[in-house]
Amino acid sequence: MNRKLMKSMSSSCDTDNAFKVEESLVVHYISIVIRLLKFSDGQKAIREYKKKKGLSKRAHAHLFKLEGLLSLLTEKNEFNSAKKSFTESLRLFHKINSGKGKAICRLALVRIQ
Numbered sequence: 001m002n003r004k005l006m007k008s009m010s011s012s013c014d015t016d017n018a019f020k021v022e023e024s025l026v027v028h029y030i031s032i033v034i035r036l037l038k039f040s041d042g043q044k045a046i047r048e049y050k051k052k053k054g055l056s057k058r059a060h061a062h063l064f065k066l067e068g069l070l071s072l073l074t075e076k077n078e079f080n081s082a083k084k085s086f087t088e089s090l091r092l093f094h095k096i097n098s099g100k101g102k103a104i105c106r107l108a109l110v111r112i113q
Contacts, residue, residue, distance in 0.1 A: 023059035030066050039074050042066070061092035061101055068108060079112045086112070 019027075026049050033042045046067050050060070068085030075081065086108045093101030 018056065019058055020056060023056060027059065027062045027066070030063075034066065034070060034073070039070055043070055043074075046070070057092050057096050058098070061089050061096065061098070064089035064092065065101070065105060065108075068105075072108075072112070083109065083112050 026045070030042050030045050030049075033045060046063050049055075050063055055063075064085045068082045068089060071082035071085060072079065086105045090102060090105035090109070093105060
């Protein structure tokens with residue numbers, strides 16, 4: 001690969017709007033854990049990864065979205081924490097101008113209310 005191209009690809013991952021490779025892998029991993037119905041493992045992974053310094057806004061937005069989903073799946077008739085998580089995720093998706101992210105969060109918030 002051309003060195004110039006490689007440098008531009010790696011520098012684009014340093015912005016707040018772009019996923020770093022590690023962040024993308026972690027978000028996908030947590031999604032898979034949730035699909036396997038391992039909710040406590042998913043919650044633990046979200047809690048631990050949110051502590052990491054230097055996460056992009058996109059990663060934070062996806063983690064809040066997954067946290068909201070877990071709240072919906074695990075809490076019966078108590079949607080306050082899910083609403084909080086989806087609202088924070090929506091705020092972050094607005095900051096990075098992610099149309100899909102905003103749409104998913106809005107849909108979740110409408111379904112909760």
